[in-house]
Amino acid sequence: MKEIRADDRTQVLSGPQVPASPIAAAIALKGISKTYGSVTALRPTDLSVEKGEFLTLLGPSGSGKTTLLNLIAGATGPTTGVILQDERDITRKPPRERGIGMVFQNYALMPHMTVFENVAYPLRVRRQPATTIRAKVTEALERVGLRGFEDRKPRQLSGGQQQRVGIARCIVYSPAIIMMDEPLGALDKNLREQMQGEIKRLHKDLGTTFIYVTHDQEEAMNMSDRICLMNMGGIAQLGTPDELYFQPCNRFVAEFIGESNLFPGRMTSGGRVQIAENHSVAVPGAAGIEGSELLIMLRPEKVRITGTEGPVADDSNVLSGEVESCSFTGSITRVTVKTENGLSITAKMMSERIRSGLAPGARVRLCWSSSDLVVLDK
Ligand SMILES: Nc1ncnc2c1ncn2[C@@H]1O[C@H](COP(=O)(O)OP(=O)(O)O)[C@@H](O)[C@H]1O
Ligand SMILES: [Mg+2]
Structure with a gap:
């Protein structure tokens, strides 16, 4: 358990x-x-x-x-x-x-029966008395917001309403x-x-x-x-x-699940993980003998993009590169950067109306904190 x-x-x-x-x-x-x-x-x-x-x-x-x-x-x-x-x-x-009750993607309603009769079906099969059936069907239709639709046929309902009937038919006998x-x-x-x-x-x-x-x-x-x-x-x-x-x-x-940057890496003698030529990172939880291979993940929203000048936080990994592409999808902007040591890294950030300096070709630095790196089984 x-x-x-x-x-x-x-x-x-x-x-x-x-x-x-x-x-x-x-x-x-x-x-x-x-x-x-x-x-x-x-x-x-x-x-x-x-x-x-x-x-x-x-x-x-x-x-x-x-x-x-x-x-x-x-x-x-x-x-x-x-x-x-x-x-x-x-x-x-x-x-x-x-x-065990079941709700299907294609609704699986009986087309010639009314909404009431579709929902009543599992109770009729179980030989429940008519008064119980009426009360339970009414309650189930109430729960899915379909009171007043009792006499319609499935074809007179939208897809969403048909699925509500499917759900009512499932819950009506309390599986x-x-x-x-x-x-x-x-x-x-x-x-x-x-x-x-x-x-x-x-x-x-x-x-x-x-x-x-x-x-x-x-x-x-x-x-x-x-x-x-x-x-x-x-x-x-x-x-x-x-x-x-x-x-x-x-x-x-x-x-x-979600998007990820994946870096195949190799353990170095100092207990760090080498993810590109001339670049090794400290990864919490990474262990193994020198030379052993592992896979490191970094979620794009954990990557920050800054200009080429100025300080970065102490625990940061920093890589320089050039913006390869920048796509605006509404609330999120995705930026892919090609680093000087040949990695392609995607960053995701909340969109802003004016975000200067992120056009393709722009020189930037990427940083992330070591604690955001995750070791995966290959
Ligand atoms: N009755 C069947 N006869 C032969 N192969 C089946 C049958 N049902 C499912 N499969 C096969 O089993 C695998 C898993 O199918 P399924 O459980 O329907 O997958 P999912 O619901 O995740 O799409 C698929 O390769 C499918 O082709
Ligand atoms: Mg399936």
Whole structure:
């Protein structure tokens, strides 16, 4: 079980139904894998999802996210491994008995049924009485802001409204775990951001465990207690958004989450890391015998650009160079500098209307503090 740090605790425990510590796993996967003929969709994987947490499976297309969800839901059986729900083995339990709700990217609504009947469906399957159905459907539609839409058919709704119906149909029978597979993938950017806020609020109000899938790293960072970053059918790194951003374990994570400057380096005799000819830097946590190779990361927003004259802070690394390109993207300006010793380094800064001296060809100095350098596994 993951140790909960003090600064995580408020996030993780904010749901009303979350028990006091210790927190039992809502779902635990042990050695779960899935192969289709010669295709390995998921390599043997261990994963523990805590009760009440918002866990996101993030990763490029084909990395195994949907496969993992389908295994948890019981839509497909694993090739190896066991799945525990509340510490009970459910590996062979039929999907309907698992109490796991699912929201799909393509909504998967029944087109000939009204909004009310779509949302009522899981309750009818469970043979609930009509009065209960009416009350629960009304409450679910209220939660997703769709009261008054009961009699419409899906085709009379926008994409965002259809997905709200999908969410209402999922929460209506109070599943113990709610899973969403790229639920906002078909919506435009503004609506997606609005719905992200609403899904987060729903998570907080319900206190239910959420397992959410997206390939959009900003969405994952914005919504999750923890992110499980997947690559090629396995877990690349599991951690809080903060951990993945500031302490990525390898090149894949550093490049997938945010932007990064990566410097292949070599340990020198003095315990420093040589990242270019005639340039070595002190890197906290860098260790190894002389000559050993490592990879150093520096986030672009940690790089400062100054003119060629004047003092810089004591602990700074300083490199001179020439501006290669400068791009304005609204709130952020990205500047790439080619240093005299041949490195190409990107800096990101808040945009200003007039920022003199950053045109291509300008001579500048780059500085950053040693504490912003991170050692990665290669
Ligand atoms: N039913 C299937 N038959 C064969 N290969 C599959 C099947 N489902 C998934 N795969 C393969 O498994 C890998 C992971 O797929 P998937 O879990 O859908 O990825 P993601 O959801 O991350 O895009 C892909 O290479 C995919 O082609
Ligand atoms: Mg998928």
